[in-house]
Amino acid sequence: MRIRPVLVFDGDCGFCTDSVRLIERVVRPRCETVPWQRADLAALGVTPERARHEALWVTPTGRVYGGAQAVAKLLLSAGGAWTLAGAFLTLPVVRGAAHAAYRLVADNRQRLPGGPAGCALPADRTRRT
Template identity: 45%
Template sequence: MTTPTFVYDGDCSFCTTCAEFIETRIPTHARVVPWQFADLESLGLTVEQCEEAVQWVGADGSTASGPDAIALMLRDAGRGWQLAGGALQLGPVRLAAWPAYRWVADHRHLLPGGTAACSLPQAQRDLLYGKDA
């Protein structure tokens, strides 16, 4: 793999809004792709990992999730974004980032742009809306 990849939940409107912000405002070299349309096997990811948190797969195949993935994506963007990504990787900030990330992930269906489907794991979405929904 030569291009890093940032993977998010494309069924979640809040996540999609964040991904659109990344694509339009953050000059990362990464492909920004919903996991539902990604070749997870070739990325070395599982559905469970992608349901749990955003994922970063580096050009070298290394992976990170949640705020660690966000930090690497920001560092990849260079300049001012690189500073923000580096700050997110600092011990105390990283320690606080995980509970904050988990809270947002658990409540994303209540955030602007979120929908009820955002709170459901993929297996439940498939049961309620059909596998192709």
Template identity: 50%
Template sequence: MNADRPTFVFDGDCSFCSTCADFIQRRIPTRAAVVPWQFTDLAALGLTRERAEESVQWVGTDGTIAAGPDAIALLLRDAGRLWTLPGRALQTPPVRFAAWPAYRWVAEHRHMLPGGTAACSLPQAQRDALRPPS
């Protein structure tokens, strides 16, 4: 990864997550590299597989690491312009307090959301077992 550029890490095995990442890359003018954790050197980013499996991750150029809605807030703030307002709002105590339960609900039900597939509901170890040996 480039230390001059933040990194936003998502679950590349999840169709819903990949659809969201595609939206970010098309519509949100962030400087961040938007990358699936499965094809990223997590250790170089200061992340573990467990953290990456649990939620999206933001790794700032200053070494800041944030997860879930906190990571999304930093991505939005990085995009500037109109995206800064929702990014800041997501970091305010009342919104942040509600954002984590909402994020967890979405993460647990992502297989039922648009773009989601049954594989999105499986733990990573089970998804790995479905892959043919390379």
């Protein structure tokens, strides 16, 4: 059994990797961080499809939170003022907006700084102008 939670993220995405490194330095969550490409997903109870779709927070007991709720759990783990931000994201009236904001960023990460071609959506899912 793991002792610490694990944050699983997309290691092929520059934006995701840069974000996690910044979070490690500034927020200092109490967790391990691992790119899904290097993680033992089966041991974490996570499918590759889900890991590609969103960041994941896996508790030591095996409970998995994804997307905005993974971010909330990460903030809660950091303590201090970060706990308030994490708790805010878990409020029922905020959850929907947090999820929408997470999806907006995740679905457009190829357009964000550090989001190289590896983050780009397949040609059949990109908008043509």
